[in-house]
Amino acid sequence: MTTNVDSNSPSVSAKAWMRVLARYREPSPGRSAAEIALTAVPLLALWVAMWLCLQVSCWLCLALAPLAAAFLVRLFLIEHDCSHDACFRTRAANDWVGRVIGVFTLTPYDYWRRTHAIHHATVGNLDQRGIGDVTTLTVAEYKAASRTGRLLYRLYRHPVVMFGLGPAWLFLVQYRLPIGLMRAGWKPWASTMGTTAATASLVAGLVWWLGVAPVLLIPLPVLLVAASAGVWLFYVQHQFEETNWSAAPDWTHAEAALHGSSHYDLPLVLRWLTANIGLHHVHHLSSRIPFYRLPEVMRDHPELRDVGRITLSASLRCVPLVLWDEGNRRLVSFETARRTS
DSSP: OOOOOOTTSOHHHHHHHHHHHGGGOOOOHHHHHHHHHHHHHHHHHHHHHHHHHHTTOHHHHHHTHHHHHHHHHHHHHHHHHHHTTOSSSSHHHHHHHHHHHHHHHTOOHHHHHHHHHHHHHHTTBTTSOSSSSOOOEEHHHHHHSOHHHHHHHHHHHSHHIIIIIHHHHHHHTGGGSOTTOTTSOSHHHHHHHHHHHHHHHHHHHHHHHHOHHHHHHTHHHHHHHHHHHHHHHHHHHHOSTTOOOBOTTTOOHHHHHHHSSOEEEOOHHHHHHTTTTTBHHHHHHOTTSOGGGHHHHHHHOGGGTTTTEEEHHHHGGGTTOOEEETTTTEEEOHHHHHHTO
16 A cells, blocks of 8 residues: 655654655565575676686686676675665674675675764755765855865765765775774674675685786776775765755654765666665665565655656766855855855
């Protein structure tokens, strides 16, 4: 039975959506296991195909990297679902599957889970920025910054850094040491060290077996492409013109979840490869809904389709939007901020 809720009414409606969506939270362990297999097996096959192609041409090998990266992104998003206890019925099952996947995605599971939980708890909150999100300044903060501060922010927000150098740094360097979680207990540290050690052992074994060149030309390019794609998805999910940022006492979790997260309306194939993460407003309203049940939500509640909707072509226009205009309540570009000063 479909329950209709006016998604454009005040924050009480956003809270009502949370209650409505709670009934979709039950995972199917068999389905989750099948989805893991449908992702991991093709990824492994593509790595083997890349190795075989490498015997012919390194360019032929690299031509398969984007497709392999797409499956690696999907594997990471399944790890993401495990961090929300959305794949299996027990915390232990979710955690251990997530930790194993993290060895292949270079993402220490417990570290990621902790920072991502903070992101969900503080999304759209101007008073609690800085962990698990894309750093976003308000127009007033940017104008009040020093010349050096403005330059550094511009560099950070440049597409080459945001979607190229930044993802490589994040997965290859930052995820190797859980800086910022010094007081969070031993789990983030153990997860980070364990993931790094397991990945290093796997890489060392591959180098011993296949040599240095295959390792440099197969898993590394796949990881770098997947990292950039993953950061792009995360960026578009919150960095769109009509997103929602507020400070206390106006900020509410429900309102920020519904209107501060986009519906990235992708073509069907890309929806599957991205594990339906484009339905991000629904995910933030009820993060324990398994990714394979998100389309069910949209079928039952079509009124959610136009909330924060961004198409693939329209998402490219989100890149210049870098500052939050508190007066007009929208993200704007540096140029727009300059003209309105």
